[in-house]
Amino acid sequence: MIKAENIIKKFGQGELEFMALKDISLEIKDGEFVAIIGPSGAGKSTLLYQLSLLDEPTSGEVFFQGIRTSKLNQSEKTKLRLNELGYVFQDFALLPELTAVENVALPMLMQGMKHGSALAKAKIALARIGMADKLRNLPSQLSGGQQQRVSIARAIAHDPHILFADEPTANLDSANSRLVMEAFSELNRSGQTIVMVTHEDEYAHRATRIISLRDGELVGDGR
Amino acid sequence: MNRFKLGGILNWIGELFVSIKVGWFLAVQSLRRSSKGTTALIIFIMILTFLNLIVVSGILLGLIAGSFEQFREGYSGDIIITAATGRDYIENSPALVSFLRNHPDVQAISPRYSASVSVLGTLNRLPKKNEQPNRSGGRLVGLDPVSEEEVTGFSRFVVQGEPLAQDDSGYILIGANLLKKYSTFADANIPGLVFLDGVDVGSRVRVTLSQKEGPPIVKDFIVKGVVKSKVDEISTRIFTTDRELKRILPINQEQYQEIAIKADHARVSVLVSDIREFMKDYSVRIQTSEEAIPSFLRDIETTMGMLGNAISSIALVVASITVFIVVFINAVTKRKFIGIMKGIGINPLAIELSYIFQALFYGIVGSAVGLVLTFGFLKPYFDMNPINFPFSDGILVATPEGAAIRVIILLVVTFFAGYIPAKIIVRKNTLDSILGR
Numbered sequence: 001m002i003k004a005e006n007i008i009k010k011f012g013q014g015e016l017e018f019m020a021l022k023d024i025s026l027e028i029k030d031g032e033f034v035a036i037i038g039p040s041g042a043g044k045s046t047l048l049y050q051l052s053l054l055d056e057p058t059s060g061e062v063f064f065q066g067i068r069t070s071k072l073n074q075s076e077k078t079k080l081r082l083n084e085l086g087y088v089f090q091d092f093a094l095l096p097e098l099t100a101v102e103n104v105a106l107p108m109l110m111q112g113m114k115h116g117s118a119l120a121k122a123k124i125a126l127a128r129i130g131m132a133d134k135l136r137n138l139p140s141q142l143s144g145g146q147q148q149r150v151s152i153a154r155a156i157a158h159d160p161h162i163l164f165a166d167e168p169t170a171n172l173d174s175a176n177s178r179l180v181m182e183a184f185s186e187l188n189r190s191g192q193t194i195v196m197v198t199h200e201d202e203y204a205h206r207a208t209r210i211i212s213l214r215d216g217e218l219v220g221d222g223r
Numbered sequence: 224m225n226r227f228k229l230g231g232i233l234n235w236i237g238e239l240f241v242s243i244k245v246g247w248f249l250a251v252q253s254l255r256r257s258s259k260g261t262t263a264l265i266i267f268i269m270i271l272t273f274l275n276l277i278v279v280s281g282i283l284l285g286l287i288a289g290s291f292e293q294f295r296e297g298y299s300g301d302i303i304i305t306a307a308t309g310r311d312y313i314e315n316s317p318a319l320v321s322f323l324r325n326h327p328d329v330q331a332i333s334p335r336y337s338a339s340v341s342v343l344g345t346l347n348r349l350p351k352k353n354e355q356p357n358r359s360g361g362r363l364v365g366l367d368p369v370s371e372e373e374v375t376g377f378s379r380f381v382v383q384g385e386p387l388a389q390d391d392s393g394y395i396l397i398g399a400n401l402l403k404k405y406s407t408f409a410d411a412n413i414p415g416l417v418f419l420d421g422v423d424v425g426s427r428v429r430v431t432l433s434q435k436e437g438p439p440i441v442k443d444f445i446v447k448g449v450v451k452s453k454v455d456e457i458s459t460r461i462f463t464t465d466r467e468l469k470r471i472l473p474i475n476q477e478q479y480q481e482i483a484i485k486a487d488h489a490r491v492s493v494l495v496s497d498i499r500e501f502m503k504d505y506s507v508r509i510q511t512s513e514e515a516i517p518s519f520l521r522d523i524e525t526t527m528g529m530l531g532n533a534i535s536s537i538a539l540v541v542a543s544i545t546v547f548i549v550v551f552i553n554a555v556t557k558r559k560f561i562g563i564m565k566g567i568g569i570n571p572l573a574i575e576l577s578y579i580f581q582a583l584f585y586g587i588v589g590s591a592v593g594l595v596l597t598f599g600f601l602k603p604y605f606d607m608n609p610i611n612f613p614f615s616d617g618i619l620v621a622t623p624e625g626a627a628i629r630v631i632i633l634l635v636v637t638f639f640a641g642y643i644p645a646k647i648i649v650r651k652n653t654l655d656s657i658l659g660r
Contacts, residue, residue, distance in 0.1 A: 054566055055654045075570075082568020089657070093563040097256040102248075109248060110569050112241045138256070154567070 002051055002162060002195075003027040007060035009046055009216075020046045021057070022216040028162070028195060028209075033188040035207035036197045042213040044197040045166050051195060052085055052164040053077050065161070082110055086155030088165040092147040094139040094154075100126060101135040104154045111158060125157035126150065129183050145176025152183055156192065163187065165196040169203055181206050238570065245569065246576025253577065254584055262585075268545050269589020269633075270596070275538035276629045277597055280531025281620045285605065287524040290453065290615030294520075295512035298456040300333070300374045300483035301491050303515050304498065307506035312478040314505040320477060322501050328490040331373035334479040336365035336468045342401070342461060343429040344419035346443070359401050359419050363430060363461045364481075365468025374485045377450075380457050384424035384448025391464050395430070395444040397422070399451035400458040407613065424448060430461070432472060442471050453615050535629075542633065543640040546582050551644035554578060558648055562656025565649070575645045582641025583634060590630045597621050 009021040020043045028034055028051075036044045049055035050062060053069055062069045064080065072080065087093075094103045104122035109115065126132055129149045139147050148168060155163050165184070169177035181203050188194050188208070198204050212220030254262065295301065306313050313319065316334070323332045345357040368387045371377040378386035382405070387396055399405035403418035422428060424446055432440045444463065452458050486494050491511055498509050554561065564574055602619050609616030648656075 049654055054657070078565065078568055078570060080568075081566065085568075087567055089563070093560075093566075093657070095560050095564070097253045098249075102252060106245070106248075106564075106569065107567050109245050110241065110573065112237070115248075 001027065001029055001065060003063040004047075004051060005061045005063070007047070007050055007057045007062070009043070009050060009055075010058045020216050021050070024060070024213075024216075024218050026211065026218065026221065028193065030161075030193050031188075031191055032209055033184070033194045033207045034196065034209045034211060035204035036195065036211045036213065037199065037201070037204045038213035038219075040199070041215075043216040044199070044213055046216075047213065048164055048166055048195065048197045052087065052162075053081055054087075082107055083158070084161040086158070086160035086163040088148070088151050088155050088163065088168045090167040090170045092139070092144070092151045092171070094147055094150055096139050099136050099138055100131060100142065100150045100153075103139070103150055104157045107154065107158050122153070122157050125153040128156075129153050130179075143176070145172050145179060148172060148176065148180050149183065152180065152187075156187060162193045162195060165194065167197055167199070169198065169200065177203065239572070242570045242573040242576060245573040247580055249573070249577035250580035250584070254581060265545070265549055265585045266588050266592070269542065269585050269637075270592045272538050272542035272545075273590050273593030273629070273633060274596065274601075276535045276633065277593065277621055277626055278601060278619065279534045279538070280528070281597075281625075282605075282610070282617060283527040283531040283534075284524065284620040286610070286612055286615055286617040287520060287527055288620045289609055289612075289618045290520055291513070291516055291524075292618070293452065293454050293615060294456075294516055297375050297377075297380065297452050297454045298483065299510075299512040299515045300331075301486040301488065301512055302484040302495060302498070303510055303512065304482040304484070305508045305510075306480050307508050310506055312480055313482065313507050315502065315507075316479045316482075317477040319498075319502060319507075320479070320482065323482065323484060323498075326494065326497065328487050328494045328497075329484055330487065331370065331485040333366060333370040333374040333483045334465070334477070335371075335481040335483070336465055336472070336478075337362050337460075337480040338432055338468075338472060339363075340461065341431045342397075342419060343431070344422040344426070346427055346429055355417070357420050357422075359417050361398065361401055361459060361461050363395075363432070363463065363468065365463055365465040367465050371483075374483045377462075380450040380452045381448045382451040384446065386448060387462065387464055389464060389466070391447065392467055392470075393444055394447035394463065394467075395428070396448045396450050396462040397428075397446050398458040398460045398462075399449050400455070401461070402449065405449055405451060422446060434473070440471060440473075453613070539632065539636055543636045546585060546637050546640035547644055549585075550578050550582055550641045551647070553581075554645050554648035558651065558656050559659055561649055562651075562653050562658075565653040566657055571649045574649050575642060578645035579638060579641045582637050586634045586637030590633055594626060594630070597626065598623075 004024055004026050007021050007024040008019065011018045011020055024047060036047060038044050050057050053062070056070070064084065069077065095106070098106065101119055101122045104125050105118040108118035108121055113121070123132070123135060126135060129152055131146065131149050131153060134142060134146060142150065168180055172180060184194055184196065185206050196207065204210050209223050210220065211218065304313060304319070320332065320334055323329050339360070340363040341358055341360050343356060343358045368377070368389055381396065382399065387394065400408065401419055402422055403420045404423060406418055408416060419428070426446045427443055428446060429441060429443050434440065450457055450462065495509060495511060502509065561574055565571060598621065602621050605619035609618050
């Protein structure tokens with residue numbers, strides 16, 4: 001479970017100060033598939049970064065499994081992200097010098113898993129999203145959709161508590177976008193908690209809960 | 224409390240181990256899949272740096288080392304015993320020679336007589352008015368050709384004519400630097416430096432020895448050969464047999480001025496101690512070849528060493544900047560991916576280690592190839608083909624110990640040149656790196 005209390009995020013200073021998030025409070029329970037929607041500049045990605053511990057709010061608090069994350073140092077946050085969270089980025093964010101299976105295995109190696117075990121688990125994760133035949137391909141040898149599926153495999157291979165996805169279909173064509181969303185739906189059906197930012201209503205409605213933002217304010221939270 | 228501390232230390236060691244493992248994994252994959260041309264270029268630079276470290280200073284020192292070696296091989300042997308300052312000859316010479324001939328560490332000895340002489344090169348006419356006589360000064364050395372051959376291989380220095388034989392009488396060998404025809408300084412027109420003009424193999428010369436008491440001794444010799452070496456003690460002297468010198472000079476049996484000793488290299492210090500003990504009651508100078516080397520050569524050696532170190536230091540700075548720039552550019556261009564790795568929970572230390580491992584790879588491969596080139600090719604080449612300098616045959620001075628120290632220095636420099644730029648990039652804000660802002 002993750003909980004945000006009175007999150008405010010400001011950028012800039014003085015006359016250039018801009019409030020990207022205005023007193024956001026929400027709670028996401030285990031097993032939910034949450035879509036964060038809103039127009040461009042609404043603060044969707046900013047909220048995701050606060051919830052996923054990639055950024056720190058100007059004020060307010062994020063609790064993860066009851067832990068006050070502002071009390072954690074950088075090293076503890078890094079460990080928490082490694083062990084409990086998974087990330088899917090808009091532009092896939094695969095390491096270009098690692099093959100698909102190595103990209104997926106990397107977080108597990110960092111968890112201390114043996115090389116062979118990590119690769120074996122990475123293969124299973126890739127097979128789960130239909131990429132079993134592209135294990136040895138470098139990212140440059142994969143299409144955008146394939147890269148995003150590898151990115152999803154990397155995010156789920158180490159069994160994270162929550163999977164965060166920032167506009168995962170933004171750089172994909174409609175066919176690949178559907179494949180990615182089907183993968184998300186399948187993961188959620190198997191119990192995976194997902195928090196996804198999207199600006200496409202079609203994909204947002206695959207979520208079990210939709211949080212709407214406008215100008216940094218929470219304007220809707222429905223199922 | 225102690226258990227808490229121990230747990231913390233074990234946890235830290237565990238994390239360090241995992242970070243090393245992941246850093247190694249990232250470095251290996253990065254090197255495997257990076258541009259082969261770029262990798263080859265960086266390694267080439269590291270090879271050149273290593274060679275700069277070891278070869279440049281090695282050759283500078285080798286110029287002098289070559290001179291030292293020739294001094295030892297051609298003149299002093301491993302140990303040289305000479306008359307003490309202010310004495311005409313080595314005291315207790317007969318007993319000393321006998322002691323040396325029976326010492327187990329002595330391989331050969333060459334006792335030498337010597338005396339200052341002047342040599343007149345033109346005998347068939349008197350000098351014209353305002354004409355300098357064709358005369359030069361030097362040291363006449365009487366040696367046993369067979370013993371000298373065993374110690375220095377003296378006959379190899381004969382560049383014209385023939386070597387001396389034990390029973391030669393009336394013959395000399397003359398140093399090339401005394402002859403206008405052969406000396407490399409003959410055209411320098413240095414005031415006070417005079418050469419014998421028109422003297423060559425077969426020429427008759429008149430040797431004059433001044434005595435403390437009585438008239439000077441004068442004897443004519445035929446030049447049997449010309450000896451030439453980069454060791455002054457050979458090229459500026461005149462040589463005849465010890466028997467001949469004893470015949471013409473009023474010297475007693477075995478009152479030698481020099482004794483050159485060829486010995487087992489590993490036993491030189493022991494032998495010197497033994498000789499000093501044997502000669503403790505006599506005034507005599509006992510020196511190893513190293514100690515006998517003229518001080519100006521020592522000064523040159525020190526200067527060359529400093530020059531070599533200065534050039535090596537510049538090479539090190541260039542190498543460290545090269546590696547720094549390579550790693551920095553590599554890290555800057557991958558800043559986004561470094562941010563992503565941090566974002567998904569990869570320990571920053573593992574990322575930094577990956578860059579350090581890559582930098583060390585360049586350093587290790589560069590040093591290894593440099594070592595192979597140095598000891599497999601350059602050193603044997605320079606040993607067989609010394610650099611021909613006016614005062615020595617330059618060799619390449621490179622020892623395994625010296626090379627090991629330079630490898631360590633290069634790797635330490637490479638370590639920091641890899642670590643610092645990686646640290647600069649890795650410590651940047653994770654989200655800023657991911658978003659490229």
